[in-house]
Amino acid sequence: MSSKTIMTPVLKFWGFKQHPFDDRVLRGSELELFVDRKTEIRRLQNALSNPLSGVFGAQGAGKSSVLYKLEEWAISESYPVVVTQMSGASENLLYREILAAILQEIKAGKVKVLAKLKLKVDQEIERVQNSIKYTSAVEAAGEAGWKAMLNLTLKAGIKEQEERELAQHTEESALALIKKIAMHKKAPFVVIVDNLERARFLLDDEDAYFRFVTKFSQTIDGMFSDLGVPFVVSLDQIFADRINDNLPGTEEAASFSFGKLVELSVFPPPELYKLIARRLECRKWEGAVEDFVERNAFWALVGATGGHSRRAFAVLREAMELVAERSSDKTIGLEQMRTAIAQCGEKLDEKDLLILQFIEANGARSSSDEDFSKAVGLSRVQRGRRLNELVEKGLLRVEEQSSGKTKKYTYFLVKIDEDG
Incomplete structure (x- = not known):
């Protein structure tokens, strides 16, 4: 046929x-x-x-x-x-x-x-x-x-x-x-x-x-x-x-x-991940989602498009063309995603991406952690504001822990695995 x-x-x-x-x-x-x-x-x-x-x-x-x-x-x-x-x-x-x-x-x-x-x-x-x-x-x-x-x-x-x-x-x-x-x-x-x-x-x-x-x-x-x-x-x-x-x-x-x-609201990260996985599966992609798009590149995609499926698909199409033109490796990396985001007229906040990358690499963190502070290069007030914004966008989740009169907020990356 x-x-x-x-x-x-x-x-x-x-x-x-x-x-x-x-x-x-x-x-x-x-x-x-x-x-x-x-x-x-x-x-x-x-x-x-x-x-x-x-x-x-x-x-x-x-x-x-x-x-x-x-x-x-x-x-x-x-x-x-x-x-x-x-x-x-x-x-x-x-x-x-x-x-x-x-x-x-x-x-x-x-x-x-x-x-x-x-x-x-x-x-x-x-x-x-x-x-x-x-x-x-x-x-x-x-x-x-x-x-x-x-x-x-x-x-x-x-x-x-x-x-x-x-x-x-x-x-x-x-x-x-x-x-x-x-x-x-x-x-x-x-x-x-x-x-x-x-x-x-x-x-x-x-x-x-x-x-x-x-x-x-x-x-x-x-x-x-x-x-x-x-x-x-x-x-x-x-x-x-x-x-x-x-x-x-x-x-x-x-x-x-x-x-x-x-x-119909935008897709939170886990649902956008599932959407990409379903599309790849139905089009007979033989590997996993992470074989197609690196995790850091996925976070960049979510951060730039806000989980809006049409905008995310436009960026993915552009990224696929960039990879096809310049690489023999069938994987969308962070740099290709950055370029595709820019060419599609989207904007990526590099500080937000840095926060997401750090938490993924090092696990959940409090906004007061010193290593976190040094890695992202933001004041405590700025970090707190950014972290809360990422929670509102569905990119992070937060847990409150109390010890006497002291409250501690710990931030976790949302789970986006295909089975999660």
Whole structure:
């Protein structure tokens, strides 16, 4: 069987048929690369009792992959799932894009509706698809939009009578038909709207994006409560931040018509290590993770990217290319990682790295240890601040020991072994 991927020089050097750190949404067979997020998936599963829930996080945090993992679970539980992505063409097409996806699933026999709805599926698909094309052309052409729409109509060969029969869907008519389908469904189904955060870039205004999502959430909550068709959407971090910086699941989230908002945070070091290990395993790497990337290089990667998977993968791809160009040893060392970090526009705090290296080499340490002080070259106050920051980032853990009125804080490196 021929390879699905062009065998680039870097793939040949490392012996991979597919790149282990491609930046892609995981779906279908690619979900074997999925790691952890069990808590987030469980919360989204339980959130399906609400008409609307959402997952939010920084760009590249893995929101789309989590939604497809949710889809996999729902299908395994015999619930049909409709997945659509906000196209990015216009924020004024959202309900028509959702309707188009639902109609396709009805046509495929996955979503079933009662006969009394008298739904002409093929005709409605044609209506909504034509409408999406027309609206996209109008908005793309600006003042010349009406002319573009006329040209599309002529090219499509739609006669005057057919135009009357196949009147274009508007957002309002699409929403009304979605509700009718929900009311006449034979069994519950789930609607997943991925990339709703694209509206932020289409609107190019944070306030407008916030109002857009708020209006959408209120519409879904108001029209689909108790209809057995839960909606799950992906959101930009900024929307959750605007809800008074409250965490998901609080009453503030509910006040914006979301039954639950689930956050995807960055990966702590043990989980990022597992993620790298899983990627390597699935791409048939024969050695251990430490054969691929030295431990010091891994700490540099975590320190520079903060555990953000997309950024970490970009650095790893760059490091793999550097190794392939300059070395015969298939291992990413600290110097190659430093170079890759810089070339990807990330920043590495060398003092933080020095602290991590010292503790790994010498074991747990108190901030008052003299050898620790000499090695890292920081005052006691500076060390204390840095150590606490590394604890907050999940790179270190701390234990408090009391002896009378004296308290001693000992700092440990978090365990990142594959079995840990």
